[in-house]
Amino acid sequence: MATLNTSILGIEFENPFLLASAPPTASIESIDKAFAMGWGGAVLKTITPDDLEMIEASPRYAAIKEKGKVICLQNIELLSHETVQYWVDGIKYLKEKYPTKVIIASIMAPAERKKWQDLVKTLNDTPIDAYELNFSCPHGMPERNIGMAIGTSAEISTLITAWVKAVATKPVFVKLTPNVTNINWIANAVERAGADGFAAINTVQGFMGINLDTLEPVLNIDGNSTYGGLSGEAVKPIGFRCVAQLRQNSNLPILGMGGISSWKDAAQYIALGSDVVQICTEVMLNGYGIIDSLKSGLLNYLETKGFNDISELKNIAVSKIISHEKLNKKSHLYPSIDNEKCVKCGKCAKICSESEYHALSLDNNCLCIDKEQCAGCSLCSHVCPKEAIQMC
């Protein structure tokens, strides 16, 4: 029998599914409900010193949908609106009621030693399991020289990690931004400063666009807008890339996230180096109840594969990501057409000829492949509206 139990730095997780720091962890009442429903842990909505003002804009979300489902969310939400004392009391309440659940305090403060250390010293007295330093919020905070303004500077990230490590009595994870040229520049800096692990990714900075009727931004706040953070399925490849790059560069534990909507996404994050995973947007779209299928799906997968626990899946795919130079250039696939599915629309042939190659042609209702001309690029299989082309 496989198990979902796992541990990081001595912290025991009953399952690897954590709520990410976000609206689903913005109140003790909500986290209480999520724990009762089976989540393994929660990263609290980012806690800040009480004098750091949080005034929200309305609306704060915009979305890209596909067939009615949100695949990309843009948000401009700020941090926790609750006081530090609210969290101190709430953490104690939650830990007493759910001693086996993992509680991680996400924190952020202005770049002043005393502000960070006071916050940490206060939270040290609570039964949290770890800290997550939010160096990565891409909106609202950077213009106040915090959030992503910290996490895009190796110098400031180093400084603040060292301040926190000097007083923290629990492991310290640094939540990294994908909005840098190379995530390992910042990861290396905070690791050298004593960070115990990484959390990645926070949202990807973006802008949802312009309404061409009104000529005003899609995320419209009284006619104006601001750059926001993108999350959900659309950012998953960026999260995968960042987590794999972190793992190829360091052995520290990773709390992986970004676009997880199913156990399959979680399993891939683990195979790419995550120790456990966090989820935000999918919970915001479908509620805490998704935990049941996450847990049963992952457990079933582990058993099917003959793995005893996720440590046997962890990192398994990391070595498969190599330089382009080292890829086997002798491997060459060709399109194979399923004539039962193909409706002879000719789209593949048109795209093939207009995107450099001239390997596919539609003559007399017959789709032909010129293997000499075929680069084996696979574009035809992706544009086929009937999914009638497979590469083999």
Ligand SMILES: Cc1cc2nc3c(=O)[nH]c(=O)nc-3n(C[C@H](O)[C@H](O)[C@H](O)COP(=O)(O)O)c2cc1C
């Ligand atoms: C509305 C919203 C609010 C968020 N607030 C926070 C926050 O307070 N602190 C933080 O570290 N990350 C915050 N995040 C980022 C998430 O924790 C997570 O890193 C990101 O959304 C990617 O995961 P996902 O695709 O599962 O949503 C927020 C994300 C959203 C969508």
